[in-house]
Amino acid sequence: MALEQAMNISKDEIALYDRQIRLWGLEAQERMRSSNILIVHMSAVSDEVSKNIALAGVGSITVLDDSIVLPEHLSVHCYLQDDDVSRPIAQAMASYLKALNPRVSIIPDVEPIEEKPDTYFANFDVIVAADIDIDIMIDLNNKCRDFGKAFYGTQSFGLFGYVFADLNEYTYSIEREKANVATKPGPETSTRSIVSVNVKRDGTQVKEVVTKIEKYKPLDVVLKHPIDLSVHLKPRQLLKVSPVLPTFYAMRGLKKALFENNLTREHIQEVCTNCARALGLPAGIITPSYVSNVKLGFNTELSAVASVLGGVLGQNILNYLARREQPIQNIAIFDGSSFTAPIYCI
Structure with missing residues (x-):
């Protein structure tokens, strides 16, 4: 080098x-x-x-x-x-x-x-x-x-x-082996697009450098407009979504309750369940054992x-x-x- x-x-x-x-x-x-x-x-x-x-x-x-x-x-x-x-x-x-x-x-x-x-x-x-x-x-x-x-x-x-x-808008490149089916520029997901594809040889291997762009949403938009996951996932998949996700949406309410010395299991259950429903998730993912773990460690770092x-x-x-x-x-x-x-x- x-x-x-x-x-x-x-x-x-x-x-x-x-x-x-x-x-x-x-x-x-x-x-x-x-x-x-x-x-x-x-x-x-x-x-x-x-x-x-x-x-x-x-x-x-x-x-x-x-x-x-x-x-x-x-x-x-x-x-x-x-x-x-x-x-x-x-x-x-x-x-x-x-x-x-x-x-x-x-x-x-x-x-x-x-x-x-x-x-x-x-x-x-x-x-x-x-x-x-x-x-x-x-x-x-x-x-x-x-x-x-x-x-x-x-x-x-x-x-x-x-x-x-x-x-924001992030452009990055991934280098990988060239597949049998050609990679074409264009939308890949709702947030990601392929900008360009360059093919190169590395010894006996043929590789492609794929340049993509990701578009992001700010935190305030994410919190104000929860995505309806029931539109994108099957019922069985919804049951596997982590309960931490609706808790993320409930964080403002939970911290307020902590400040007011009112962070009870009942309050955690209610706030997190409401956020789960707003996300199109079954209320059952907020289990009593999960609520107990949140209550026990909410103001603790491990x-x-x-x-x-x-x-x-x-x-x-x-x-x-x-x-x-x-x-x-x-x-x-x-x-x-x-x-x-x-x-x-x-």
Whole structure:
């Protein structure tokens, strides 16, 4: 591999990131290297995301969080130590992330997100909001759309969690063996179209590079206009839809009940069942055992769940920057009670 092809990537960086350069190529690694990522609020999931993208060699990670490290944070944030108590959490996490990969610029920002001007968010390529108020998340998503930036929202609660993606209009390429039936440009699904197909030879193999475009919906549209899954799925398939999906729609009501100290099993059952019906799902998927698990862990983060969600989200951010592989369209669910992680287009 000639160093001239490496653009601005040094010989040491080529050696350090050799595995992913072989997977994605130098051009993709250069895009990662020049990218600026914003993490809004440090949670167990965003800890994992930050670690994964730092080790992959992104350009910069800005940690935006105005909270202070409390003793209870030590059991959630795997990098924090006793000495970090009373420090700004953004500064504490920045220190540990910098130690993971000194080549990545880590920038702590302790100003409240509400005080940031809209133009602040134009400086980033990808913005991740972790476990923040749903209305703030919607507002942030809309700002990302205004500036053409990728947005991810995530939250974990007990055994469950989700990753929501709004990449606006995202163009990417997939390289694969050429099939016997020619791939033609045009619509592939309701959200995805094939833009172009280029055939190339790789030794004895004939491959095709398929360029696609995905179109996304913002979070506020998704929440205001639930998709009727009964139109798209058979009755047997509806029964297999994860109950975490209607819980995602119920999140505003559940958090309000938690704030008002009224998060009872009966309330969870009612709100989640109503959201399931709005999605065209049978009410029976919201079982008493599921409701009990939500009640037990709603305000709790588990490191094992965060590790899975953080891995999924971190990898999708890298795929987005590399413009390779199929992105999340548009919500990935993790259900720790059944060890499943389906993706739904909603």
